[in-house]
Amino acid sequence: MKVVSWNINSLRRRQDRLFEWLMKASPDVVCLQETKCSDDQFPEMALTAAGYRSVFHGQKSYNGVAIISRTDLLDRQASLCDEVDDPQARVIAATVSGIRIFSIYAPNGQAVGSDAFNYKLKWFDRLRSCVRQAQQKFVNVLVCGDFNVAPEDRDVHDPMLWRGAIMCSELEREAFRSLEQIGLRDTLRIHHLESGLFSWWDYRLLAFPKNRGLRIDEILASENMAARCVAAGVDREMRKGKEPSDHAPVWAEFSP
């Protein structure tokens, strides 16, 4: 089973690219982030015609997440488990073949120490609690998305330049590690230890051709799923060409 996580940076803007890629790459499950469209704008019918079911949780202009799958998506949940009424559409979960799958779009945090930054840290606490709840019910859990955290220096093109900056600060990395401490594994690192593997490149200053990027999109797997992970990678091709998202899809392959 091939699972992909992709921050598409506007589904409406990149719908053609999405469908071409689905036909070519033929993934089993795709977690999308920053769909930036309300639920009434989501191309559910077109996806059905292409052979994909979908669950989605969007809002006007910003954020928005979805999961699309070749097989049934059960028990859709569009929240972080708690009763907090969050106006930002950043989480959706569903069950595919007995695997509980989350598509998450973590807050960016704007600047270290800002209100948005503190909201980001609290949001990670809420996410951790929510994933723990899922782990009570499911042995197989995947948490896929844009975490807006580069977990280690090897995930950063220029660690000295980014030292302590947003997405790289110690508090954010600690928040990310707290997810690993409840038994989630960063699937890319099961198969690749090298630096230079990124998932996001700024649109500015030729960042992509210079490979000046960060790895902030991850597929985290529960122990049982990690044991089944036979390959993982980044689809850099999708960052190329006309009007790409600023993120490339990251993927992980699981044996039955």
Add this chain to the structure above:
DNA sequence: ATGGTTGCTTAGCAA
């Protein structure tokens, strides 16, 4: 070098 690019919406914010 304190710049620059894109999306959403239409002046300015978010990323």
